[in-house]
Amino acid sequence: MTPPVIDKTGLPPGTIVYSGEARTGKVKISLIEYNETELIEKDFYDVDECLTYVQPGMVKWINVDGIHDTAMIQKLGEKFNIHSLTLEDIVNTDQRPKFEDYDHYVVSIMKMLYYNSGLHSEQLTIVLLGDNTVVSFQEIDGGDAFDLIRNRIRQGKGRVRKMGADYLSYCLLDAVVDCYFSILEKIGDRIEMIEDELISNPDQETMTQLHYMKREMIFLRKAVWPMRELINNKERSETQLIRPSTDIYLRDLYDHTVRVIDTVETYRDLLSGMMDIYLSSVSNRMNEVMKVLTIISTIFIPVTFIAGVYGMNFKFMPELQSPYGYWITWAIMIGMMLSLVIYFKRKKWF
Secondary structure, three states: OOOOOOOOOOOOOOOOOOOOOOOOOEEEEEEEEEEOEEEEEEOOOOHHHHHHHOOOOOEHHHHOOOOHHHHHHHHHHHHOOHHHHHHHHOOOOOOOOOOOOOOOOOEEEEEEEEOOOEEEEEEEEEEEEEOOEEEEEEEEOOOOHHHHHHHHHHHHHOOOOOHHHHHOOOOOOOHHHHHHHHHHHHHHHHHHHHHHHHHHOOOHHHHHHHHHHHHHHHHHHHHHHHHHHHHHHHHHHOOOOOOOOHHHHHHHHHHHHHHHHHHHHHHHHHHHHHHHHHHHHHHHHHHHHHHHHHHHHHHHHHHHHHHHOOOOOOOHHHHHHHHOOHHHHHHHHHHHHHHHHHHHOOOOOO
């Protein structure tokens, strides 16, 4: 479905206007609170009811599944004192991935990608607040990369239950980047299949797939490239919300993002090369056809000339009265044709 065109011309900065696909489903709020020994997990459809379950002294992850309800987004913003410009970016689904540092919170906006018969994306915003709180906003019915994080929290595996909210925000970012790797693996498999078709039997369908894949890589590049800047800015931020112990994980995540970008660029170059190979193969096949037709035409040109000469309606032509003229003419024509064939063969023109 094509997103509706929202005319924001003339609206003041910070106006909360949803710009994605029209949706009517309820916005679900998932609350996960934990420390090393306790875990509370519950779903809500009302902001006030959710906040009554918030316990002090625990890490809190509030995930909002749906950003089309601007009234609920604004209410959450008021409860957590989130700036109206940030709320405006949360509901703008065409927002470029970025990181921003405010006085009492930091916000990371990015694209969560998933592959289902093609490349799809949804807007994801992660807000790291004080009091060990992380609030994430994602579009409804999109791909969710956070199930592994939820399972690690439930099972108490890894460091997540022992660390603070800043480490949780890193884990969410890491899950998104891991999804990029799995998507690139699927795209790599498709590129290999297209490459095999290109070598064995290239046709118009191959060209269509190449064009479609190239558009997907442009879309992926647009989503992935700003992630390097986002993570770098988060790592270099002077906010007190991100502890020094988390910086080493952010540096590792930065390296992963660079690897993703390198792979994207490699695939883009590979697809461009495959498209050039396809066009060259089509051109070569056309050249082969034209070469054969040219050789055939060249062989029959002198024969046609002789036939044209003796097809003239003059009364006095010496060879017309010869009893062997017909057979001599055939011998000459066949001899010329064989001579041309032998000549072309020695020149390796066919």
